Amino acid sequence: DAEITQSPRHKITETGRQVTLACHQTWNHNNMFWYRQDLGHGLRLIHYSYGVQDTNKGEVSDGYSVSRSNTEDLPLTLESAASSQTSVYFCASSESARSEQYFGPGTRLTVT
């Protein structure tokens, strides 16, 4: 069955380190999204992509970057991790801009 996976599922890192969270989907969806979930804020969009070589900033993109070298993967990089980036990170994909988004299982990141 097609699916969307994230790795690692849990990560503890130190302030200032670079961290990359992986997202992989097998639906061949062009649209992929990264969100972060924090108490009191629901889910907020970090970055999104409509296809290979396309990336766009969301509402909370500062300190994060993404790259899209193929259809299946959209890795999220924290250039220099900060304690404010401690959160649960969700990757999602959709067939089109107007389709429902399917979410990965999430990555819980703790920055100490």
Add this chain to the structure above:
Amino acid sequence: AQKITQTQPGMFVQEKEAVTLDCTYDTSDPSYGLFWYKQPSSGEMIFLIYQGSYDQQNATEGRYSLNFQKARKSANLVISASQLGDSAMYFCAMRGDSSNTGKLIFGQGTTLQVKP
């Protein structure tokens, strides 16, 4: 600016009864989509139901229905015959179509607890 508001931080319902989770939205887009997602304690986000702004009928998916009142800008989720497995956090989300980006704006969620 687009905004989703879920005013009920927590709700209780008795097993087998129906429950309504409230969601109001604000957008200037003439075309938009409204979604509900379920997040159980295990953490994954599960898509439940979708309503398009031009859909004439309220969306239904099994025990889930979306009470869409466009003039009131509300998109309440109705769960019929609640089950213990319905205990979870529920998020309302909106997609504005003018930019054709597919971006979702989420509410802060409502925690539902189903009592046996």
